[in-house]
Structure formats: structure tokens, C-alpha cells
Amino acid sequence: MRVLGLNAVFHDSAAAVVVDGRIAAAAEEERFSRRKHGKRPVPFSTWELPEQAIAWCLAEAGLEPSDLDAVAYSYDPRLVDPASGGLDPGWEHLRTTYAERAPYFLRTLLPTYDPETFHFVRHHVAHAASAGLVAPFGDCAVLVADGRGEATSSLLGEYRDAKLDILAAQSLPHSLGLLYEDLTAHLGFARSSDEYKVMALASYGTPRHLPLLRGLVHAEGGGFRTEPLDWNALAPSRTPDGEFLDAHADLAAIVQAALEEVLLELCGWLWDRTQNPNLVLAGGTALNCVANTRLFAESPFTQLWPQPAAGDSGTALGAALTVAAEAGDRIEPMTSAALGRGFDDEAIEAVLRTARVRYERPDDLPDAVAAIIADNGIVAWFTGRAEYGPRALGYRSLLAHPSRADNVERLNDIKGREQFRPVAPMVLAERRPRSSPAVRCPVRTCCSFTMSHRNGETACRRSPTSTARLGSRPSTTRPTRRSRRCCGPSRLAPASRWW
Ligand SMILES: [Fe+2]
Numbered sequence: 001m002r003v004l005g006l007n008a009v010f011h012d013s014a015a016a017v018v019v020d021g022r023i024a025a026a027a028e029e030e031r032f033s034r035r036k037h038g039k040r041p042v043p044f045s046t047w048e049l050p051e052q053a054i055a056w057c058l059a060e061a062g063l064e065p066s067d068l069d070a071v072a073y074s075y076d077p078r079l080v081d082p083a084s085g086g087l088d089p090g091w092e093h094l095r096t097t098y099a100e101r102a103p104y105f106l107r108t109l110l111p112t113y114d115p116e117t118f119h120f121v122r123h124h125v126a127h128a129a130s131a132g133l134v135a136p137f138g139d140c141a142v143l144v145a146d147g148r149g150e151a152t153s154s155l156l157g158e159y160r161d162a163k164l165d166i167l168a169a170q171s172l173p174h175s176l177g178l179l180y181e182d183l184t185a186h187l188g189f190a191r192s193s194d195e196y197k198v199m200a201l202a203s204y205g206t207p208r209h210l211p212l213l214r215g216l217v218h219a220e221g222g223g224f225r226t227e228p229l230d231w232n233a234l235a236p237s238r239t240p241d242g243e244f245l246d247a248h249a250d251l252a253a254i255v256q257a258a259l260e261e262v263l264l265e266l267c268g269w270l271w272d273r274t275q276n277p278n279l280v281l282a283g284g285t286a287l288n289c290v291a292n293t294r295l296f297a298e299s300p301f302t303q304l305w306p307q308p309a310a311g312d313s314g315t316a317l318g319a320a321l322t323v324a325a326e327a328g329d330r331i332e333p334m335t336s337a338a339l340g341r342g343f344d345d346e347a348i349e350a351v352l353r354t355a356r357v358r359y360e361r362p363d364d365l366p367d368a369v370a371a372i373i374a375d376n377g378i379v380a381w382f383t384g385r386a387e388y389g390p391r392a393l394g395y396r397s398l399l400a401h402p403s404r405a406d407n408v409e410r411l412n413d414i415k416g417r418e419q420f421r422p423v424a425p426m427v428l429a430e431r432r433p434r435s436s437p438a439v440r441c442p443v444r445t446c447c448s449f450t451m452s453h454r455n456g457e458t459a460c461r462r463s464p465t466s467t468a469r470l471g472s473r474p475s476t477t478r479p480t481r482r483s484r485r486c487c488g489p490s491r492l493a494p495a496s497r498w499w
Pocket of ligand 1: 123127146147148149283284311312
């Protein structure tokens with residue numbers, strides 16, 4: 001079965017193609033339009049479809065629109081409850097109307113596709129499928145914690161033989177994701193965009209008011225409560241270019257801590273009902289790698305797999321997988337996040353020539369890169385297909401010497417980021433530290449605990465001095481021939497915005 005999956009309702013618009021249970025392509029629209037998150041998550045942008053991502057995914061899979069057996073859309077407007085708390089009654093109907101018309105909007109893009117093949121997939125079922133159907137183990141428990149779907153903000157369930165049993169779902173307006181979004185806006189960052197900055201800022205704070213927050217944000221059975229919070233009583237609101245106060249970091253710290261506590265409680269509830277050692281995560285909060293680390297270290301589950309595209313972009317894949325599985329296709333595991341667009345040698349060389357960038361092709365690329373890093377240079381690493389999801393997982397990255405403390409500042413300057421933002425040490429898998437129980441890597445290429453450097457020592461803990469997520473790769477990983485050609489000798493490659 002050939003299925004095109006779409007995410008277009010909120011943000012991180014994306015497309016994916018699944019052919020006979022195998023993921024052929026998946027990519028966010030932002031990677032083509034260069035517009036971060038594809039579009040703003042407002043009702044009057046719901047009609048916008050990920051045009052370029054759709055075109056690329058179909059081309060990558062070698063399909064014409066008329067070849068499609070199904071189109072899967074990761075939102076079901078029939079499930080929207082206008083009476084749900086937390087929805088804006090003045091605008092929500094517009095989002096619903098646009099979603100209902102999506103099959104026909106798509107027809108304007110793909111005139112030869114058949115709207116009769118269009119399927120609406122419940123948003124959190126799409127999130128769940130994006131992880132549960134492709135994780136590197138079979139049956140599993142699934143935890144989706146999100147901002148919002150049609151009328152809920154979470155889903156707890158279990159996959160058995162590729163069939164999802166939904167055990168619990170939290171109704172709006174209670175939402176861990178929306179709580180975090182509100183805090184993001186209060187701290188002067190972009191709502192539905194910069195939540196990862198809050199996660200980083202939290203490591204600098206002290207959770208002084210956590211007991212107060214626990215009274216408002218806490219787990220309750222397979223759900224939770226997120227009561228309205230007077231943010232200004234805890235820290236003044238910050239403008240986007242305003243100064244960071246200790247109170248801002250403290251506020252981020254208590255919400256981060258509360259989030260982790262609620263997720264741990266949900267994991268305990270899910271474990272009690274499933275007794276399944278495998279847990280998969282999806283939904284926007286599954287991008288919170290600090291929380292994921294606690295779930296891996298402290299929850300009863302022994303294996304954990306977060307979908308790399310845990311945010312809404314991953315629902316394009318999850319919707320397609322859901323329809324394919326329901327049709328009887330056997331779904332193949334997702335073995336890599338490198339599902340996006342790649343470039344062949346000729347295309348890269350043509351760009352370098354046009355830009356008049358001096359380049360060469362080292363005979364031994366690893367040696368050349370190692371020499372640059374040892375000399376405290378910075379390497380822009382570009383290899384293979386782009387990652388699906390927001391995290392750099394080894395295909396679009398900056399590499400620098402990890403033992404030089406000032407390299408964190410250099411990297412953040414190059415990327416135009418706040419200086420509290422973390423970097424990720426990379427180590428060979430067989431050399432990764434094993435002494436601390438916190439140092440266990442839930443996924444091979446993206447680990448999620450924080451490391452700090454202080455007084456010449458490296459420790460696995462949260463610290464205001466510098467933080468990082470550890471990544472590891474097996475020593476057998478070698479650059480492909482394509483990558484050998486696309487990494488130039490420049491000590492400081494032209495800064496781009498891939499990462
Ligand atoms: Fe979502």
C-alpha cells in the first residue's frame with residue numbers, strides 16, 4: 001500500500017510516504033521553505049499544506065499522485081468538541097472548517113489524486129503510531145504527552161500486534177504541553193517554538209516554589225491537572241530582548257521539575273496496567289530530553305524509545321503508518337532518522353562553485369576532520385539525508401573540540417543562540433561513561449542527560465556552568481563517500497541554518 005501522510009493543522013507541517021510498510025521519505029516543510037516550523041500555529045493557517053515536502057516525498061518514493069492508495073491526515077475534525085475548555089470559540093471553528101476541507105485543498109496541489117482515498121487520523125493516535133509502530137522492539141506501552149489534539153492533550157496505551165489499545169486520554173484544557181508553552185511565552189520566547197530554550201534555561205534555576213506548583217500541576221490516575229497559574233506571582237514576564245533574571249531560571253526549573261514528576265507518575269500508571277518493559281514516547285513533550293532521561297533512569301520501563309520527530313511533524317509519518325497498518329501492511333522498524341532530503345556530489349559541487357567557496361576533497365576525511373578539531377577549529381558536518389525531527393543526530397551538525405570550555409560560547413555565537421544553550425558531546429559507543437546510573441543511553445545517537453564541566457571535572461548532573469546532551473556513535477561508523485565530498489577543509493565553514 002502506498003500512503004502519503006500529512007501534518008498541517010497546527011505547526012511543523014510535514015509529509016511522509018510509506019510504501020508497503022516501509023518508510024520511503026519523511027520531511028518537514030521548513031527544510032524547503034526555510035520558514036521555521038513551516039507556519040504559525042494559528043487557525044487561519046490551517047489551510048496551508050506542506051506543498052514542497054509533499055512534492056519531494058512523492059518524488060523520493062518514485063510515485064505520482066495517482067499512484068497513492070491513501071492519504072492520511074493527522075487530525076480528525078469530527079472529534080473536535082467546541083465545548084472543550086481551552087479552545088478559542090471565536091476561531092476554533094475556522095481550524096475545523098479548514099481541516100474538513102483539506103481533502104479538496106490537496107486536490108488543488110495534486111489534481112490526479114482521488115479525494116475518496118483521504119483518511120482523517122486522530123491526532124494523538126498519529127503521534128502514538130509514529131513511535132509504537134516503528135520502535136526497535138515489538139509490543140510496547142506508549143505515552144503521548146502533547147500540547148493539544150482535537151479535544152485531548154495526552155494518550156496512554158499499548159501496542160500489541162500493531163494494534164493500539166487506548167487506556168487513558170486527558171481532556172483539555174489540562175495540558176502539559178500548553179503549560180510549557182505558556183511558560184515559554186512568559187519568559188519572552190516564541191510560543192510553540194522555543195520550548196527547548198526553556199528546558200535549557202531550567203538547568204540554571206533552583207526549583208524554589210515547586211511545592212506551590214505541585215498543588216496546581218499533578219498527576220491524577222492516567223491523567224493530570226494543570227490548573228491556571230499566575231506566572232507573574234513567581235517571576236516577572238520577560239520581553240524577547242529583556243534581561244534574564246534568576247527568577248526566570250527558577251520558574252523554568254519548577255515547571256520542568258513538575259513536568260518530570262507528572263510524566264513519571266504517568267509512567268507508573270502505565271506500567272501497572274501493561275507490565276510491558278518497552279516504552280515509546282511521542283508528542284511535543286517527548287522532545288524534552290531532560291525529562292526523557294528521568295523516565296529512562298527512574299521509571300519501571302527497561303527500554304525507552306522516543307520518536308526523533310516527536311513533535312507534530314512526526315504525526316505525518318504516524319498517520320501514514322496507522323492507515324497502512326489498518327490495511328494489513330507489516331510495518332518495518334525505523335532504523336534511522338535520516339529520512340529527509342540529501343544532495344548528491346554534483347549538486348553540492350555546483351553550489352560551491354556558484355558561491356565561489358574554496359573546497360577540496362581530503363583523501364581521508366576522518367583524519368582531516370580530526371586534525372581540524374584537534375587544532376581547535378570548527379567543522380560543519382553535512383552528510384547523508386537530513387534528519388526527520390528537530391534534533392541534529394549526526395547528519396547536520398557543528399563539530400568542535402569538547403575539552404575547551406570556550407567552545408560552547410563559540411558554537412552558540414556561530415548559531416546565533418543564547419549562551420545558556422547546551423551542546424552535545426559525542427563519544428564512541430564503547431567509550432561512553434558507565435559509572436553513573438544516570439549515564440545510560442536510551443537511544444544510540446541521541447542521549448538525553450546533562451553533563452557539566454566545573455573545576456576541570458566532568459559530571460553527569462545539571463549545572464549552570466555548561467550543559468550538554470551526550471550522543472554516541474559506534475566506532476564502525478564511517479563517513480559515506482557522499483559525505484567525503486561535502487565537507488570542505490575550511491576551519492570555519494560558512495554558517496548555515498541546518499541545525
Ligand atoms: Fe501534537
